[in-house]
Amino acid sequence: QLQLRESDPGLVRPSETLSLICTVSGDSISSGYYYWVWVRQPPGKGLAWIGSIDDSGSTYYNPSLKSRVTLSIDTSKNQFSLKLSSVTAADTAVYYCARLWSNGFDPWGQGTLVTVSS
């Protein structure tokens, strides 16, 4: 079945760029019916949508992060990526990747905790 797995950058220094990769297995990322999304969850808080990308590379960003976020997709590797620039402690969160289709976000990756600290 479809599975997603986030890379694990661990610690990121303040003002640097957070980079994450989501690897999709069990189906092609280019099937054409889906969007691929990033969601984050600060410790002890709720879920927040970061942005979405389709297999043609069209992107949609949360306005609250738009100036700092870049999503990209590599169909040859069945991966999509997130870059978040100029990070601060407020960007410390568990980052999830997921598939968006007609039913919602399903499935999700297991999540990866990214800590911003010097």
Place this chain on the structure above:
Amino acid sequence: EIVLTQSPGTLSLSPGERATLSCRASQSVSSKYLSWYQQKPGQAPRLLIYGASYRATGIPDRFSGSGSGTDFTLTISRLEPEDFAVYYCQQFGSSPLTFGGGTKVEI
């Protein structure tokens, strides 16, 4: 931006009891784009309900969703021990996609 307000913030119940969770939207949401998720500690969210009232694959029939427009409800008819978790509603019909703040169902 569509704001989703979930209530109550915390629901304290016992196994076997009925849980009723509310999700209210700041403007009308098409039922087609309203979903509910369950999240247990240390785990990723899991899709429970899509299209406001349809159970996702493998979800027990004690979970049901209802509502339309700005008011949606998730009901758990008889709580099982594994149902104690945080539940989120979400709309994905209007950008930015938004989640409610969550309802924690605790023993």
